[in-house]
Amino acid sequence: MRGMKLGGRTTMKVRTYGRHFKEGSKNLVRNGWMTFASISAVTVMLLVVGAFLAVIMNINHFADSLEEDVEIRVFIDRDAETSEQDNLEENIDTLSGVDTIDYIPRDEGLEDFIDSLGDEGDYFESLREENPLNDVFVVNAENPEQTDRLAADIEGMDHVENLEYGQDIFEQLFSATDFIRIAGIVLIAGLLFTAIFLIANTIKLTIIARKTEIGIMKLVGATNSFIRWPFFIEGLLLGILGSILPIAALTYGYDQLYHAIGERTGLDFFEFLPPYPMLLQISVLLVVTGAVVGVWGSLMSVRKFLKV
Amino acid sequence: MRGMKLGGRTTMKVRTYGRHFKEGSKNLVRNGWMTFASISAVTVMLLVVGAFLAVIMNINHFADSLEEDVEIRVFIDRDAETSEQDNLEENIDTLSGVDTIDYIPRDEGLEDFIDSLGDEGDYFESLREENPLNDVFVVNAENPEQTDRLAADIEGMDHVENLEYGQDIFEQLFSATDFIRIAGIVLIAGLLFTAIFLIANTIKLTIIARKTEIGIMKLVGATNSFIRWPFFIEGLLLGILGSILPIAALTYGYDQLYHAIGERTGLDFFEFLPPYPMLLQISVLLVVTGAVVGVWGSLMSVRKFLKV
Amino acid sequence: MIQMQDVWKTYPNGVMAINGMTIHIDSGEFVYIVGSSGAGKSSFIKMLYREEKPTRGEIFIDDKKLADYKERHIPYLRRNMGVVFQDFKLLPGLTVFENIAFALEVIEEKKDEIKRRVMQVLDIVRLKNKARFYPHELSGGEQQRVAIARAIVNNPSVLIADEPTGNLDPDTSWEIMHILEEINDRGTTVLMATHNREIVNSMRKRVIAIEGGRIARDEVRGTYNNES
Amino acid sequence: MIQMQDVWKTYPNGVMAINGMTIHIDSGEFVYIVGSSGAGKSSFIKMLYREEKPTRGEIFIDDKKLADYKERHIPYLRRNMGVVFQDFKLLPGLTVFENIAFALEVIEEKKDEIKRRVMQVLDIVRLKNKARFYPHELSGGEQQRVAIARAIVNNPSVLIADEPTGNLDPDTSWEIMHILEEINDRGTTVLMATHNREIVNSMRKRVIAIEGGRIARDEVRGTYNNES
């Protein structure tokens, strides 16, 4: 008998890669309905994941902007002179972590207050005669977490009569946004896991149907890697093809939404995230998820039929 | 040749139904991994649908309770005598659709107002000397949609100086809750559709793997309905078995959540829906969806292999 | 009684498998179908139980046109025919017993009767000890014998066998042939496609030779090869 | 050179298919394996290319213990053996051409060379005109010939054929036998399980008869049945 090659040639010839690629893409066509089933599973699941990701990113963005609104209102002693007020402003300005300082004279404050009451405000017009309010500095921290420390520092300064930074609301909001963020991550992780599970499931089913064929290939002398390569390509293509539609739909849909609603939103405290970096991030995530799950599902399923 | 039965006996013998049931359940075991794939697809999808359903039902409930808060504030002429006020109250009461009428004397109103301002309210203590407010009737409609009509009716009455029912906020809220409701329905419908699609897909894949077998059965003289019955049973069992876990998880999870968070929620304007009727409704929906999709997916897929 | 009138069969891929066949087989006959590989024997047989439909021409079974059968009546046609498929066509998920029983469950036979009959035919093909095995646990010849058992279990009026001895040793082949002869003696029409020259030449019966989709020879007590 | 030393094979379901076989086949031999249905011929053959592993005993191929082969070296073992499976084992999704080409793609043969060789063997089994067909579009015998073509296409050192003429008419069977003889003349060891008494008795070669999983007879220029 002629010498048997036992060395297990580990490098493959280039033309063989070409063959694997051709074979892998051919299989997509050959398996017709099965390919459709797999791709549509990828499509549908990625669409759900992508849509939720967009929603959650927007909610997080909203939560961030809420946090940014946290401000310290410094009520200035009614007796303080203009120079003393200027002094106080400079003192505040030297604190690290201060972003902006706005000055609201008491008259302006009353005006705003009466306006904010709407119709009912009319009954307080009389207050204009003897304005009961203080002049106020509105201090914004660079970082909402510094608010606490800044407030403590400012409180000790001269000519500060009083100080308000809504500890309650602030903390409530802060934990609420944290909660939203965590819930969002959990939700997305759960959906992603579900998607991965179902996609891998579907691919597995299509490969089980080819169990006998894999066995035959082995009996005819194919190595495991020779059999695996076309499946690798197939899984990759499945995942990438399956992510095209969700990405297109999300990009188009979000863009439309952004321009239609985002610009004239009744809720002016809420602002949509601009499409540009977000959609790109989501698209990359979807393609990568699709490709990885496709390849992984495919190779995992082939593996157990290779032992022949 | 002996006479051929062409009549197509349409009624099946009872023992044959027994056989189909046994065969259908046996197939679940025989197809091992395929059964697992199908059931887990049902499980996962129903879990997602069920969870979202619970969330959306709660949000709708919240939206409902917001709507219920819509009230009309009737500012009574400051010159009106007590008897005239009583007269007005009676007149309002005769209007159809009025649920409750509360009387808030001007002093109480000012108290509430000053309280609501918190610290800043202190500066308005002086107002107590000459209260600028009116006495007020707070009218609640039985049905938030009637608010508009009631307001118009009341406005024409004697001794009504002014009337406030927050058209803006009301309408904004109203359209917001409508939006939430519609978005919720769309979301659930989308998820349900996705679930149905993926479940049917998975079942189809498991049945494609039995294509040849269905063909053989036909060649051996089985009628279509003889072949279909075990698949019907199988689909039914798949769906029902697949809905058990989501129902159990949702029931347990929601109950825990309700008792842990629901009772001591910081947001006291928000109230969790009580578990009882809701979880039952969701459970029924899930079982029925599972069973219907299971059977439908199964029979649809078998159908096209029956033409042999 | 089986009749074919100028039947043609062209497969979707363009292969002309049967090219004008006219034939008449009486009830109770025993017929060998012979011919080289690819001659059209299986195609001829498949048209009888309607696995394939002729492209042209008419087939009559019991004086009834096959083309007139409604789709939903085909199962009843097949129940009166026992077929041994060239590739066995056993259900892989069912045991030997269940595979054979299936042909009886389909006609809603009683459970006890099913059991009795299945064990009886398993005895005939000498596979009683393999009743609980699955097809993939059997040798080629054993699978073929299961296929034969399934074909005869419901006493069909016509038995159609496509190379039923292809995977059997000569002794077992002869046993099977004697079974077929016995069934034929009891009035069943038997059609059998075969390559087994020895059998055809020893057990003389009507021989229909197919060549290129046409009937090349039709002899009452013929031999495998042309005697001329 | 193939060697078996006291080999036993019991299947998971308890069937004892091979019960102590010791055998020695030299390079370049032509051996018929005969025996009744279920005797253990296929089981014997399957152990040679490691579709099945023996329960006990050692098998040597080219003086190398089969048990010593690592899982990942098995493909290289199989590439030196051409196998005609009893149930053909053609890939249903590939055309006839692609099925045969597969055995060459596996050894990373050049495209042109693949094409040349495949067409050459298709010519040998006389199926050149069916190159673009799929297995299910072929007759039983045609499928069997494709399986034979695939087994010989890469000039294996050993050709193992499990009833390669079971679905072939006598003429085609003889053609195939002459091909096998020619291949054997060129130095290839040929092992062939068969039920074809005519062939075994006319083309005299070494005959190994298996009965109940044991070697019942081993004759250098034997016949199908025991001559005693």
Ligand SMILES: Nc1ncnc2c1ncn2[C@@H]1O[C@H](COP(=O)(O)OP(=O)(O)OP(=O)(O)O)[C@@H](O)[C@H]1O
């Ligand atoms: N499903 C099909 N689609 C296309 N062509 C087919 C199909 N089945 C058979 N053929 C072709 O029809 C011709 C006759 O095939 P058939 O199976 O009837 O031959 P056969 O006489 O049974 O041969 P064998 O003895 O090899 O089984 C062959 O050329 C074959 O390739």
Ligand SMILES: Nc1ncnc2c1ncn2[C@@H]1O[C@H](COP(=O)(O)OP(=O)(O)OP(=O)(O)O)[C@@H](O)[C@H]1O
């Ligand atoms: N995969 C398997 N699992 C269990 N038992 C098996 C398996 N394959 C074969 N057998 C049993 O082992 C015995 C020998 O089978 P084998 O296939 O070797 O017979 P054979 O000589 O090839 O017969 P044939 O001529 O019918 O093909 C038989 O009794 C068979 O039922």
Ligand SMILES: [Mg+2]
């Ligand atoms: Mg044939």
Ligand SMILES: [Mg+2]
């Ligand atoms: Mg065998």
